[in-house]
Amino acid sequence: MFKTTKGLVLREVRYKEADRILTVLTQDEGKITAKARGALRKSSRTAAATQQLTWAEMTLFGNRGKWTVNEASVLEGFQGLREDIASFALGSYFAECLEAFAVEDQPDPELLQLGLNSLYAVSQRLYPAEKVKAAFELRLAVLSGYSPALDACAFCGKEQPEDPILGLDTGGVCCRACRKAEFGNAARLDAESLEAMRYIVSAPAKRLFSFRLGEESGKLLAMAAEKYLQSQAGRSFGTLSYYKQF
Ligand SMILES: [Zn+2]
Numbered sequence: 001m002f003k004t005t006k007g008l009v010l011r012e013v014r015y016k017e018a019d020r021i022l023t024v025l026t027q028d029e030g031k032i033t034a035k036a037r038g039a040l041r042k043s044s045r046t047a048a049a050t051q052q053l054t055w056a057e058m059t060l061f062g063n064r065g066k067w068t069v070n071e072a073s074v075l076e077g078f079q080g081l082r083e084d085i086a087s088f089a090l091g092s093y094f095a096e097c098l099e100a101f102a103v104e105d106q107p108d109p110e111l112l113q114l115g116l117n118s119l120y121a122v123s124q125r126l127y128p129a130e131k132v133k134a135a136f137e138l139r140l141a142v143l144s145g146y147s148p149a150l151d152a153c154a155f156c157g158k159e160q161p162e163d164p165i166l167g168l169d170t171g172g173v174c175c176r177a178c179r180k181a182e183f184g185n186a187a188r189l190d191a192e193s194l195e196a197m198r199y200i201v202s203a204p205a206k207r208l209f210s211f212r213l214g215e216e217s218g219k220l221l222a223m224a225a226e227k228y229l230q231s232q233a234g235r236s237f238g239t240l241s242y243y244k245q246f
Helices: 085-101 109-123 129-143 191-202 215-233 238-244
Strands: 002-015 019-026 030-036 055-063 066-076 149-153 164-167 172-175 186-188
Touching: 002 030, 002 085, 002 109, 019 085, 019 109, 030 055, 085 109, 085 129, 085 215, 085 238, 109 129, 129 191, 129 215, 149 191, 164 191, 186 215, 191 215
Parallel strands: 030 066, 149 172
Antiparallel strands: 002 019, 002 055, 019 030, 055 066, 164 172, 164 186
8 A cells, every 4th residue: 555645754773785764753644664675775766855854755655554665755854953963963852752752653743743843943043952942842741641730839829839840740830838748859940931831831833932031041941841851751862861962
């Protein structure tokens, strides 16, 4: 069965002489694994479009749940990521996160859009990388069903918690003074970074990065979003350690 769809290449692994095994987040089939035969040969017509962090139109051949890439052409190569090692490392981290949270064979347009918009924003340097990273992490958690409850202090009910902290396991927020043992691990916030988190949770996809934040609050947001996603994923990400070297 042939199928034409669009897909974002999250990962490519060399296989045998010149093949690539790809993990692709596709529009119609969700996350799939596909083999691209001969993609590493110089003469290959699929070479460019089967590289990691490429958005491509692909014609796939499916047989008993196994996919092969027959044809592929680049729709967006995110060139800006390839010209800067730190940007590419951040893009690879996004890809690893998407792979971790995406469900096999289940299309998720919002997840795909988040991935594409975030890669585009970093590639084109539309916003500071740390801002895109934090918004990506928090929104990915939300889309994956781990939305934090940020409306009010979990204990006293104040809508503007004093010296707010975010529960990394519980996904709640509370005043520092209200904190109880069952709140578990937490990350420090301030009023401004809490407001930014509230924005990111519910902003329209196209305006996800359009929030303002001072430098100190930005750091708190970055730390909280990163820790929160890791806590919800229940794992760490190798590509994140790599990105941090830059
Ligand atoms: Zn409180």
